[in-house]
Amino acid sequence: MTDRTVAANKRRTQAIAGGVAGALVFVVLAVIFFVVRNGDDDKQETASAPAATAAAPEPATSSAPAAGSGAAASLSPDLSKEPEIKPGTGGPLTKLVITPLVPGTGPVVKSGQTVTFNYKLIPYKGGAVMDSSWSRHQPFTSVIGAGQLIAGWDQGIPGQKVGSRIQMDIPAALAYKDQDLRFIVDILDAQ
Structure with a gap:
């Protein structure tokens, strides 16, 4: 060579x-x-449906709530089943409406706490599910009442008890400004 x-x-x-x-x-x-x-994922607020920003939700790491308040052991078995969500009637909504579906027995959620939820979202007038922590098989965790979520969540979740399943009908003004929303929210834990 x-x-x-x-x-x-x-x-x-x-x-x-x-x-x-x-x-x-x-x-x-x-x-x-x-x-x-x-x-x-656990540290950043990247939620979509309840988030005030346009980021997509990233759930907590398991389908069970974090061990913080001790309420996890006393959650109703109803919260282990994915809820059905049906459209609302009437409208447009002019105020936030909270309807208890499963009463919670845990401590009352306070603004500033880190709360773990399961949720399902549809347009208030009906249509396909827009977002759901159930479809990801993992709950969503965020600070409540601190402006990290849409105003409807920040106003509607504090005062509810851990272990509750509630229906939240949120007017567009307290959501993303484009349409009224209906959420079914399970409050799994608050720390």
């Missing part, structure tokens, strides 16, 4: 090694991105 052939083979080997190294770096960075992103 000539010096030219040896040099060409060396460059080719280096180019292949560089390409493989670049691909490995990409794979490692992608894995790190997904691990970090999924690991931050």
